[in-house]
Amino acid sequence: MTNKRVLGIAGVLAAVLALGAIGFAIGRQAGGDDGSPPAAAAGTPAAPAAAATPAPGTATAIPQAPAGVDPYTGLPLDPDTSKPLWYEPYYEAELKFPYFEGVVAGITISYQWALDAGRDRKADPCAPYRHAYDLEAARGSKVEIRRPTARPFLEADTVSVIICNDGTPVSAQASFEYPSDPARKIYGGNFVVTRYVTERPVISPFWRAHRVKEVVVAGRPAAMAVSPLPHLEFGLSGLAAYHDGVLTQIYAFNLTERDLLAVAEELLR
Numbered sequence: 001m002t003n004k005r006v007l008g009i010a011g012v013l014a015a016v017l018a019l020g021a022i023g024f025a026i027g028r029q030a031g032g033d034d035g036s037p038p039a040a041a042a043g044t045p046a047a048p049a050a051a052a053t054p055a056p057g058t059a060t061a062i063p064q065a066p067a068g069v070d071p072y073t074g075l076p077l078d079p080d081t082s083k084p085l086w087y088e089p090y091y092e093a094e095l096k097f098p099y100f101e102g103v104v105a106g107i108t109i110s111y112q113w114a115l116d117a118g119r120d121r122k123a124d125p126c127a128p129y130r131h132a133y134d135l136e137a138a139r140g141s142k143v144e145i146r147r148p149t150a151r152p153f154l155e156a157d158t159v160s161v162i163i164c165n166d167g168t169p170v171s172a173q174a175s176f177e178y179p180s181d182p183a184r185k186i187y188g189g190n191f192v193v194t195r196y197v198t199e200r201p202v203i204s205p206f207w208r209a210h211r212v213k214e215v216v217v218a219g220r221p222a223a224m225a226v227s228p229l230p231h232l233e234f235g236l237s238g239l240a241a242y243h244d245g246v247l248t249q250i251y252a253f254n255l256t257e258r259d260l261l262a263v264a265e266e267l268l269r
Contacts, residue, residue, distance in 0.1 A: 075228070097209060100225075104212060104214050105221035105242065106221065130162075130165075135159055137169060153178045172196070189253060192250070198245070201247045215239075224239045239252075
């Protein structure tokens, strides 16, 4: 695979980090003068039970804790989001835990990022290739991305599709967001999805080990990382699945676990 193509896909991941940082900064401003972020949709229904098993490399036994308390951090699972800076202890607590390294749902996960991770240069199908900037270019292909309906997401932004010289799309990425509606206690969220053909499913999402689990999405196994408060519109989360030679990664900000699973279900079915 050419360096340009590798760097192009890697650039998507850099954009994800920027997206999360920008979203958090905007959220704090939009949340109110007290600095509280719009990441606390009080009363959001809890996510339905997913077919989950502990991911390899994570604790097999959940620490004991009183009801309503996070067994890992000791923080309440139903925080008073009206208080200024209520979210800071949750972010700080996560920093104390190691990043996950291991294999979940057939995907190798490591926080030690390498530009060629997951890409087999010997099997590069694109030489040369071209870019398209409309998701229509990937429609009907193995890397097709559709706008999800789990939330009122806007049209895709920052779209990029890599197409081989034979006309076959082999990589696609796009970001989606849904606007805030404070009157309905909807505070907005966004996610970036990347899909690309590879023979080596390797990702470096910087997931905390105690938040990683294996789930079943669209009838197939997937790796998932939940936020500290998965029932609220709060924090970073993600999901990855590998099927039929295509690796799909979703990086989410301010999506509930329920919404993330719904988005993944639509993308993967």
